Structure formats: structure tokens, C-alpha cells
Amino acid sequence: MQEPSIDGHRPTPDRSWLRDALDAVGAEAARSADTHLLRVPLAGRAGIDLYVKDESAHATGSLKHRLARSLFLYGLCNGWIGRDTTVVEASSGSTAVSEAYFAQMLGLPFVAVMPASTAAEKVAQIARFGGRSHFVDDPAAVHAEAARIAAGTGGHFMDQFTHAERATDWRGNNNIAQSIFGQLARERFPVPAWIVVGAGTGGTSATIGRYLRYRGHPTRLCLADPEASVFHRHLADPAVTSARGPCSVVEGIGRARLEPSFLPLLIDRWVAVPDAASLGAARVLAEVLGRSCGGSTGANLWACAQVIDGMAARGESGSVVTLLCDSGERYRSTHLDDAWVSARGLDLREPMRAMAAFLAGVAPVGPTPAPPPRSSAHA
Structure with missing residues (x-):
């Protein structure tokens, strides 16, 4: 057997190429402006403000x-x-x-x-x-x-x-959580009561959840999850690690298996959102904001409505923040195509009516049940 070399070493990496690559990525970041935090008109709830962070403004069009x-x-x-x-x-x-x-x-x-x-x-x-x-x-x-x-x-x-x-620096470095808090600094509720996000990889919810704890903010984190996804099932019963049956038509959030990047202990509440509610809410929000929205944004908005209805019923005030994840233009042949939607047995009329009524302050968003928040032992 050959004796190992005392001074053995790996081949020298191409540090020149690496330096140039890191410089290129850094330069792209420097050219990139922050995304807008948009206030959503919310009638009939004088003590509650709703915001969406428009991540569709990135160079590649999404969060x-x-x-x-x-x-x-x-x-x-x-x-x-x-x-x-x-x-x-x-x-x-x-x-x-x-x-x-x-x-x-x-x-x-x-x-x-x-x-x-x-x-x-x-x-x-x-x-x-x-x-x-x-x-x-x-x-x-x-x-x-x-x-x-x-x-x-x-x-x-x-x-x-x-x-x-693990790839995103959750302590700061202009991550999405730090950006949200910076943009809220001059609003009447600069520390939001809730941030609502979906999860595909779980990277965004992990970044925001860790940042909230690191900075000592009382803000709670709500997961908006498609009904077909495993994440909300696991939160309700930790023994559940996979979901069976048809997948959600909402791309980008929800998974059939529990992904390693999803950190359930960072979630304070969850809302299981039907696909029709996601697509219908996205269409209503697009009309209100004048910006096209993908289905995952609709899921976020539907969960926000559940959170806000609960706040209003308890007489609470504060701000709620969620994400406009990507543009509906990416789904013109699917989610925005009425024939495609109908072929999948989805009727968007009732969720669109319910979301429009919610934003107008006429009625709660309705029938999707919202599980109670997690106890503080899980926070």
C-alpha cells in the first residue's frame, strides 16, 4: 500500500476565474434596485394596513x-x-x-x-x-x-x-426581511404584526423567520400553503412527511414531500388555500394594483385575508406584509386562460367575489377555516 504523502494537496483551483465570477455576481447585485413595497387599499379596517412586496420587479421577474x-x-x-x-x-x-x-x-x-x-x-x-x-x-x-x-x-x-x-444570509446583507423592515420604517406600523409567505423550498420562510428572531421582532410568520401540499399537514401533525393525490396547479409553492429547507418551527400559523382561491385572489389583486399576479401571490393574499379577519374580530391593529412573487404573464397560457382553468374543474367566480368583498370591507373572505396560531412554545 502506498503511503500517503505528508505534504499532499488538492489541485490548485482556478482562483482567477472564481474572483471574476464573484465580481460579476456582485456587480449584478449592485445594479439591481430594491423591489417596491405596495400598499393595498383595505376598506373598513382603519387600524390594519396591508402591503405586498413586488418581487416581480427583479431582472428575471420573480422572488x-x-x-x-x-x-x-x-x-x-x-x-x-x-x-x-x-x-x-x-x-x-x-x-x-x-x-x-x-x-x-x-x-x-x-x-x-x-x-x-x-x-x-x-x-x-x-x-x-x-x-x-x-x-x-x-x-x-x-x-x-x-x-x-x-x-x-x-x-x-x-x-x-x-x-x-442556508445559502441566504438571514442576519441581514440586504435579504428580503431586512428590505421589508427598512421600507416600513416610516409607516404607522413599522414592525408588522404578521408576514405571510408561501413555501416551495422553504428558503424565504426560513430567512424571514430567522431574521425576526435574530432582531427580536414580535412579528409572527404565517404560511400560505396549497391544499394539496404537505407543509401545512406536517405543521398540523409532525408525523406527516408526504402528501398523496393530485398536485396543486399553483406553481412555485407547495410540495408533495417535506423538503430539507423547510423549517417548520419558524411558522406560527398556517392557512391551507384551495387552488381556485389562489387563482381567483390573484386576478382580483391584479385589478386592484394594476399589476399582473401569479397564483402563489393569490395564495398569499387569501391567507392574509384570514389573518386580517382574525385581527379585526379581536380588535387588533397593525400591518400585514406579503409577497407578489411573480407576474401572471408567466401563466397566460395556464392560470389566466379561462379554458385551461375550466378544464381542471376550477370555478373562480366565488373566490373572486369573496376577495373583492373582503378588500371592499363588505364581508370576511369566508369559508376556508384558519387553524389557531401556534403556542408561544413553538415560536
């Missing part, structure tokens, strides 16, 4: 732009991504769009592994940024297929569902 930048920095600094690395991701589309953008910036090949049902608009955007799309029929198979492709090409599987919660 996932922040995540993609963080994941690339994480992969570069960990030595996983080099000059010739093929980057592979499992995604429902938006993360893949943003990662394709950064891969193109660095001159790297990119492969997105996505469900075959992914909106055609997202596929076109991935191609626009030089990425290649690889489709699977079973959405639950995207992770394993992405890992297989990465291994076969000698590339790097970005694996957002594992690394999202």
Missing part, C-alpha cells in the same frame, strides 16, 4: 432571483461551481429562469429539470437565457432526475430544496 443569486454565490464559494461546470436544477420554473440568467452571465451550461406541466412562458424564458429544459411526467421525480443528469455530466446539482435555507 427566485434573490435565491438564485444566493445559490450561485454559495456554490462558487464552496468550490462546487467552476469554469466548466454544468449547473443543473430541479424546479417548477421560476428558480430555473433565474438560475439560467446567472449561468449565462458566467458562461456556464444550464439544465432545468421540470414537470411537463410547467407553464410554456417559463420554458421560453429559460431558453432565452441559454438554458435547456428537461421534462419529467411525475413532478415528484424532478429531484432524482436532476441528480442523475448532474452526475452524468460531471456537473453540479444546485438542489434548491436542500440549500435554500
Whole structure:
């Protein structure tokens, strides 16, 4: 047996390329303005303010732009991504769009592994940024297929569902939570009572939840989750780690399996949102704001309505903040197509009426039951 070398070392990495890559990502961040915090008109509730942070304003059109930048920095600094690395991701589309953008910036090949049902608009955007799309029929198979492709090409599987919660600096560094609090500083309720977010990877909820604790804010975190997702089921019963049955039509949030990046102990309350409520609420909000909204934004708004109705019933005042995750223009062939919606057995008329009545202060949003907040022992 050959004796190990006392002065053994790894091959010298290409530090020059790495420095240039980090500089390129840093320069992109410096060019990027912060996203707007928009106030949503809310009639009949004088002591409650509702805001949405418009993440569709990013260069790649969604909240996932922040995540993609963080994941690339994480992969570069960990030595996983080099000059010739093929980057592979499992995604429902938006993360893949943003990662394709950064891969193109660095001159790297990119492969997105996505469900075959992914909106055609997202596929076109991935191609626009030089990425290649690889489709699977079973959405639950995207992770394993992405890992297989990465291994076969000698590339790097970005694996957002594992690394999202650790790639972003939750203590600050202009993360989304720090941005929200900075933008609220001159509002009448600068510390929100609630922040409402969905979860796909769980990276955003983890970043916000950790930041709230790190800064000592009393703000509570509510999860807006599609009815078909496992996350709210796990919160209600920790023994549940997977969901069976049809998947949600809302892309970007909700999962059939409990993802490593989802940190349940950071969630104070959860609302299970029907798909029809998500799509209907998104259409109403688009009319109110004059900005097109994707289905995940509708899920967020529906959960906000549940939270606000509860605050009003208890005589509480304060602000509630949620996210406009991406533009509905990405779903013109799906969520915004009435024939597509009808073919999936969804009727948006009642949830649209209920959301319009809620925003007008006429009535509570109605029938979706809201579980009680978690006890302080879980906070």
C-alpha cells in the first residue's frame, strides 16, 4: 500500500476565474434596485394596513432571483461551481429562469429539470437565457432526475430544496426581511404584526423567520400553503412527511414531500388555500394594483385575508406584509386562460367575489377555516 504523502494537496483551483465570477455576481447585485413595497387599499379596517412586496420587479421577474443569486454565490464559494461546470436544477420554473440568467452571465451550461406541466412562458424564458429544459411526467421525480443528469455530466446539482435555507444570509446583507423592515420604517406600523409567505423550498420562510428572531421582532410568520401540499399537514401533525393525490396547479409553492429547507418551527400559523382561491385572489389583486399576479401571490393574499379577519374580530391593529412573487404573464397560457382553468374543474367566480368583498370591507373572505396560531412554545 502506498503511503500517503505528508505534504499532499488538492489541485490548485482556478482562483482567477472564481474572483471574476464573484465580481460579476456582485456587480449584478449592485445594479439591481430594491423591489417596491405596495400598499393595498383595505376598506373598513382603519387600524390594519396591508402591503405586498413586488418581487416581480427583479431582472428575471420573480422572488427566485434573490435565491438564485444566493445559490450561485454559495456554490462558487464552496468550490462546487467552476469554469466548466454544468449547473443543473430541479424546479417548477421560476428558480430555473433565474438560475439560467446567472449561468449565462458566467458562461456556464444550464439544465432545468421540470414537470411537463410547467407553464410554456417559463420554458421560453429559460431558453432565452441559454438554458435547456428537461421534462419529467411525475413532478415528484424532478429531484432524482436532476441528480442523475448532474452526475452524468460531471456537473453540479444546485438542489434548491436542500440549500435554500442556508445559502441566504438571514442576519441581514440586504435579504428580503431586512428590505421589508427598512421600507416600513416610516409607516404607522413599522414592525408588522404578521408576514405571510408561501413555501416551495422553504428558503424565504426560513430567512424571514430567522431574521425576526435574530432582531427580536414580535412579528409572527404565517404560511400560505396549497391544499394539496404537505407543509401545512406536517405543521398540523409532525408525523406527516408526504402528501398523496393530485398536485396543486399553483406553481412555485407547495410540495408533495417535506423538503430539507423547510423549517417548520419558524411558522406560527398556517392557512391551507384551495387552488381556485389562489387563482381567483390573484386576478382580483391584479385589478386592484394594476399589476399582473401569479397564483402563489393569490395564495398569499387569501391567507392574509384570514389573518386580517382574525385581527379585526379581536380588535387588533397593525400591518400585514406579503409577497407578489411573480407576474401572471408567466401563466397566460395556464392560470389566466379561462379554458385551461375550466378544464381542471376550477370555478373562480366565488373566490373572486369573496376577495373583492373582503378588500371592499363588505364581508370576511369566508369559508376556508384558519387553524389557531401556534403556542408561544413553538415560536
